[in-house]
Amino acid sequence: MKASRIAGVEDAAYRIRRYALGMGEVQGQGYVGQALGAADILAALYTDQLTFRPAEPEWEGRDRFLLSTGHYAIGLYAAFAEAGIVPVEELETYGSDDSRLPMSGMSTYTPGMEISGGSLGHGLTVAVGYALGLRARGNPARVVNFLSDGELDEGSTWEAAMGAAHHRLGRLTAVVDINALQADGPTAGVLRTEPVVEKWAACGWNVQRVDGNDVPALLAAFDAVAAQAADDGAPSVILCDTKVGRGVPLLEEREKAHFMRIEEHEWAICREQLDEGHRARTETRQEAAL
Incomplete structure (x- = not known):
């Protein structure tokens, strides 16, 4: 894997984090x-895998990215800005009246937002419908559903997982953010969902588990997916272990980190x-290139 490819994604992730902090400061709190x-x-x-046209959010040939976790919209808006889907300067309106960037993702407001993320546990079901519809129309676009480990508490998620495998939706990918935290506390204390690898495999999915904050590991996983x-094959899931507040030590150690003040x-x-942290990573890359 080319070092320049990894560096490009790492630099984009840094800017996404920077944008997210800026939006969070507008409100003084949030799902930062x-x-x-x-x-x-x-x-x-958004910089390496998905097919889309920034100026044409409704382009029929686009891959569909479905944000099931609507409260993660702050991160997705930052990715949209990095991808050129929304102007960077518009991020300053985050969460404000009449903004196209509400605090929870709304498809009616925001270009590039495929669904409105409401009650958790619905996203994968909708993604199955998207994948079925695209296949019926002969559209080879991929469907990627981003969901949280907390959504694995929901029966609807597992119904959708079984349905996707049954219908052999080989262009459907689920990406699960396993940050081990929910609104009511640690995921393991709310409802233990492990062993998740074995559960997804038992439902008939191709399964990978990676460090979700390790860019080379992520790229390798997405490349494998x-x-x-294929039009007729097993769906894929990438289970991503992440750290809440990654990149900002002050926030990584916050005990109450679901909704931060x-x-x-x-x-x-x-x-x-x-x-x-970004400077140190850049210097390390430069030294390795010598």
Whole structure:
């Protein structure tokens, strides 16, 4: 795998995190931790994997990315800005009245937002419908559903998983953000879902589990999925272990991290820590290239 490819995605993930912090500061709070944790996944998808046209969000040939976790919209908006789907300057309107960027994802408001993320557990069911419809029309576009480990608590998710395998939706991919945290506390304490690899495999899916904050591992996993995508085949799932607040040590250690309240003086610290980490990573890459 080319170092330049990895560096491009890592740099995009840094900017996505930067954009997310900027949007969070507008509100003073929000789902910033999830955006930081999922930034590497979103960067890999929107700068390396998905087929789309930034100026034509409704282009029929686009891959469909469905954000089941509507509250992660802050991260997806940042990815949209990185991809050129929405202007960077528009991020300043996040969560404001009449903004196209509401705090929870709404397909009626935002270009590129395929579905409105409401009650968790619905996304994979909708994704199955998308995949069935595209196949019926002879459209080879892929469907990628982003969901959280908390959604694995929901029976509807597993019904959809069984349905996707039954209908052999080989162009459907589920990406699960396993950050081990839910609104009510650690995922393992709310409802233990492990062993998730074996459960997805038992439903008939191709399964990979990777460090969701390791860009080379993510790219390898997505490449493997792309190589086996087919009109008639097993769907694929990538289980991504991530860290809430990734890239900002101050936020990585927050105990109450599902919906973060960040003090006014802390935003500058968050940016400084993110920038410092990015500089160190860039210097390491440059040294390795010598």
